[in-house]
Amino acid sequence: xxxxxxxxxxxxxxxxxxxxxxxxxxxxxxxxxxxxxxxxxxxxxxxxxxxxxxxxxxxxxxxxxxxxxxxxxxxxxxxxxxxxxxxxxxxxxxxxxxxxxxxxxxxxxxxxxxxxxxxxxxxxxxxxxxxxxxxxxxxxxxxxxxxxxxxxxxxxxxxxxxxxxxxxxxxxxxxxxxxxxxxxxxxxxxxxxxxxxxxxxxxxxxxxxxxxxxxxxxxxxxxxxxxxxxxxxxxxxxxxxxxxxxxxxxxxxxxxxxxxxxxxxxxxxxxxxxxxxxxxxxxxxxxxxxxxxxxxxxxxxxxxxxxxxxxxxxxxxxxxxxxxxxxxxxxxxxxxxxxxxxxxxxxxxxxxxxxxxxxxxxxxxxxxxxx
Amino acid sequence: xxxxxxxxxxxxxxxxxxxxxxxxxxxxxxxxxxxxxxxxxxxxxxxxxxxxxxxxxxxxxxxxxxxxxxxxxxxxxxxxxxxxxxxxxxxxxxxxxxxxxxxxxxxxxxxxxxxxxxxxxxxxxxxxxxxxxxxxxxxxxxxxxxxxxxxxxxxxxxxxxxxxxxxxxxxxxxxxxxxxxxxxxxxxxxxxxxxxxxxxxxxxxxxxxxxxxxxxxxxxxxxxxxxxxxxxxxxxxxxxxxxxxxxxxxxxxxxxxxxxxxxxxxxxxxxxxxxxxxxxxxxxxxxxxxxxxxxxxxxxxxxxxxxxxxxxxxxxxxxxxxxxxxxxxxxxxxxxxxxxx
Numbered sequence: 001x002x003x004x005x006x007x008x009x010x011x012x013x014x015x016x017x018x019x020x021x022x023x024x025x026x027x028x029x030x031x032x033x034x035x036x037x038x039x040x041x042x043x044x045x046x047x048x049x050x051x052x053x054x055x056x057x058x059x060x061x062x063x064x065x066x067x068x069x070x071x072x073x074x075x076x077x078x079x080x081x082x083x084x085x086x087x088x089x090x091x092x093x094x095x096x097x098x099x100x101x102x103x104x105x106x107x108x109x110x111x112x113x114x115x116x117x118x119x120x121x122x123x124x125x126x127x128x129x130x131x132x133x134x135x136x137x138x139x140x141x142x143x144x145x146x147x148x149x150x151x152x153x154x155x156x157x158x159x160x161x162x163x164x165x166x167x168x169x170x171x172x173x174x175x176x177x178x179x180x181x182x183x184x185x186x187x188x189x190x191x192x193x194x195x196x197x198x199x200x201x202x203x204x205x206x207x208x209x210x211x212x213x214x215x216x217x218x219x220x221x222x223x224x225x226x227x228x229x230x231x232x233x234x235x236x237x238x239x240x241x242x243x244x245x246x247x248x249x250x251x252x253x254x255x256x257x258x259x260x261x262x263x264x265x266x267x268x269x270x271x272x273x274x275x276x277x278x279x280x281x282x283x284x285x286x287x288x289x290x291x292x293x294x295x296x297x298x299x300x301x302x303x304x305x306x307x308x309x310x311x312x313x314x315x316x317x318x319x320x321x322x323x324x325x326x327x328x329x330x331x332x333x334x335x336x337x338x339x340x341x342x343x344x345x346x347x348x349x350x351x352x353x354x355x356x357x358x359x360x361x362x363x364x365x366x367x368x369x370x371x
Numbered sequence: 372x373x374x375x376x377x378x379x380x381x382x383x384x385x386x387x388x389x390x391x392x393x394x395x396x397x398x399x400x401x402x403x404x405x406x407x408x409x410x411x412x413x414x415x416x417x418x419x420x421x422x423x424x425x426x427x428x429x430x431x432x433x434x435x436x437x438x439x440x441x442x443x444x445x446x447x448x449x450x451x452x453x454x455x456x457x458x459x460x461x462x463x464x465x466x467x468x469x470x471x472x473x474x475x476x477x478x479x480x481x482x483x484x485x486x487x488x489x490x491x492x493x494x495x496x497x498x499x500x501x502x503x504x505x506x507x508x509x510x511x512x513x514x515x516x517x518x519x520x521x522x523x524x525x526x527x528x529x530x531x532x533x534x535x536x537x538x539x540x541x542x543x544x545x546x547x548x549x550x551x552x553x554x555x556x557x558x559x560x561x562x563x564x565x566x567x568x569x570x571x572x573x574x575x576x577x578x579x580x581x582x583x584x585x586x587x588x589x590x591x592x593x594x595x596x597x598x599x600x601x602x603x604x605x606x607x608x609x610x611x612x613x614x615x616x617x618x619x620x621x622x623x624x625x626x627x628x629x630x631x632x633x634x635x636x637x638x639x640x641x642x643x644x645x646x647x648x649x650x651x652x653x654x655x656x657x658x659x660x661x662x663x664x665x666x667x668x669x670x671x672x673x674x675x676x677x678x679x680x681x682x683x684x685x686x687x688x689x690x691x692x693x694x695x696x697x698x699x700x701x702x703x704x705x706x707x708x709x710x711x712x
Contacts, residue, residue, distance in 0.1 A: 003385055003386075006386075006403050006406055006407060007389075009406055010399055010402060010403055013402065015396075015398060015399035015402055016395070016399060020393050020395070023392075023393055024389050024393060027388065027389055027392055027393075028385065028389075036694065036697070036698050036701070037647060037648075037697075037701065039647075039648050039651050040647070040651060040694050040697050040698060040701075043651060043654070043655065043690055043693060043694055043697075044690055044691070044694045046690070047658075047686050047687055047689070047690025047691070047694075048687070048690075050683070050686050051683040051684070051686050051687045052683075053683075054679050054680065054682050054683030054686065055680060055683050057676075057679050058676070058677060058679050058680040058683070061676045061677075061679075062676065062677050095691050095694055095695050095698075096687070096688070096691040096692075096695075099687050099690065099691050099694075100687055103683070103687060191397065193390070193397040193398075193400035193401045193404070194396075194397035196387055196390040196391055196394075196395075196397075196400060197390050197391055197393070197394030197395055197396070201390075201391045201394065266416075269410070270412070270413055270416065306423075310411060310416070310419050311410070311411065312410075313381065313383070313404075313409045313410065313411065326430075333434075339442065340438050340439075340441055340442035341438075341439070341442040341443075343435075343438050344435045344436070344437075344438035344439035344440075344441075344442060345435065345439070346435070347431050347432070347434050347435030347438060348431070348432055348435030348436060348439065349435075350431050350435075351427075351428045351429065351430070351431030351432025351433070351434070351435055352428070352432060353428070354423075354424050354425075354427050354428030354431060355424060355425060355428035355429065355432065356428075357420075357424045357428070358420070358421045358422075358423070358424020358425040358428055359424070361417055361420045361421050361424060362417070362421050364417075365414070365417045
């Protein structure tokens with residue numbers, strides 16, 4: 001079935017008006033602008049980043065920026081130039097100026113962050129507020145998709161830093177952020193088709209990917225390093241803060257709800273009643289996974305992304321989630337306090353259970369086909 | 372029967388473009404995705420769950436076996452150790468035979484047998500303390516499993532075999548090179564000469580024949596990994612020449628090989644088999660070399676640190692030109708596909 005057949009079927013099902021059908025054929029016949037492959041975007045993004053670093057070094061070493069105030073002023077000018085040109089441009093910006101603007105903006109961001117952080121040494125929340133507001137503006141109005149992705153990640157990081165600076169228990173806020181980001185990721189991805197057009201069309205995609213990236217990277221980082229930036233100033237605080245909030249239990253509970261939500265949506269689409277034996281079986285399995293891995297919510301996060309990736313047939317999410325799952329699982333077993341003997345028995349048992357599970361799914365399928 | 376899910380390979384980028392430009396509502400897009408076979412149906416989900424179950428299950432089980440073995444190593448008699456791992460090799464090989472090498476499960480079993488062969492060799496070396504160098508382990512391992520690798524026509528197993536070959540050569544060179552007069556250290560260009568020939572040869576075989584895989588439609592990740600490592604290693608040759616002047620002998624040979632490989636890749640993936648990622652790798656290599664050349668020219672002329680601004684601009688210009696060319700190519704190929712149906 002080719003593209004034209006699909007369009008005709010949609011028209012026949014009254015999902016497309018006559019005008020929309022005609023326009024669809026015109027677009028299919030023309031050589032329209034399309035988004036570039038991910039590796040070309042990676043190339044341009046890497047080039048922009050490298051150039052931004054070079055520009056920042058240039059500003060730093062040539063004495064144009066003499067102090068923090070200079071960094072803030074220059075940073076603001078660069079960001080403003082990039083933002084205004086992008087927002088005011090009515091047509092798509094050609095590749096070279098677009099990359100130049102991206103590098104200019106990123107350089108400005110770096111200078112602003114460094115400038116505000118240094119200038120307000122005892123009030124770092126000001127730097128966080130600036131980053132949060134700046135990121136919001138860029139997500140909503142700036143045209144470059146890669147920049148929206150970076151800005152979304154910066155927004156989340158900025159929110160967490162802001163909360164910590166305002167005295168909110170950092171682990172509690174991080175737990176809330178992880179659960180909210182997981183929920184938003186699941187909601188946006190499972191309803192992906194509704195974010196491809198209208199006012200969401202330029203925001204949906206980069207934000208969706210940024211949420212997934214932030215979820216997995218944030219989880220990985222928090223479980224490993226726990227805020228290198230903020231708590232390196234006072235290591236004595238670590239023990240108290242780490243034990244004062246049940247982070248892993250709270251996040252695991254929250255991620256279980258998100259996982260259950262994703263499973264229920266998938267079952268709804270496949271017309272499997274979640275109250276039936278099969279449906280309940282899947283939800284119970286999700287609960288078992290949560291209980292077994294409650295000490296490592298990153299495994300749950302990777303599993304959620306994997307299910308979303310499979311359901312939406314996304315070629316970036318699936319391998320990314322598999323790599324994350326393998327890494328987090330390996331890290332979990334590496335770090336738990338157990339003898340090698342016990343670890344080996346647990347791994348062999350869980351391996352056999354997974355193999356049995358795969359076999360069971362196959363048998364159920366074969367029985368279903370025969371009936 | 373277990374089969375690899377196909378819904379991931381369906382191209383849906385044209386639908387997303389329509390959704391954005393018309394615009395289409397969410398219901399129409401979802402309906403189209405269903406009809407295109409993008410959204411997995413119950414069979415697809417069953418295949419995915421089986422793949423995850425078998426794949427993860429096998430990985431967990433094997434890891435558990437390795438940990439068990441590591442824990443009990445000291446207490447096991449040497450024949451116990453050989454029996455334990457040797458049984459694994461035999462069972463995996465038999466399971467591969469019963470499953471059949473045309474099936475994914477059969478290929479997985481043969482991969483397990485190949486990996487366990489190396490474990491067996493390692494145990495042999497540890498038990499008998501022959502004093503053999505580590506390159507002999509990798510070389511023997513690669514030699515013993517070669518027939519299985521050839522028979523399986525399974526890209527992951529070929530990748531494991533290639534890694535073994537490269538490690539064997541690397542270790543061999545490290546050990547014997549101290550005995551060569553005029554030896555230039557482990558970073559001498561000799562270290563990459565044979566791997567370049569072997570890896571380049573495997574890449575050529577992969578692209579021109581079906582010896583390594585079942586059909587030309589199988590995943591492209593394997594040749595891309597080889598091309599990345601091949602071109603990545605060779606790119607250091609002209610860079611070395613730029614910053615340290617280079618020297619005759621092997622370096623010249625390798626420099627010629629760099630240009631040959633680069634031009635061959637560009638020609639092949641531009642005209643014979645369209646692969647934009649491969650051309651992007653070639654572009655990255657060229658950008659890297661040109662940038663190093665620019666830095667050398669700029670700073671050798673006595674430019675101060677301010678010249679770094681121009682380096683940034685140069686990088687931007689290069690990546691922009693490369694991206695533009697690649698995008699133009701991509702559109703041209705897509706348009707050609709649309710015309711031919």
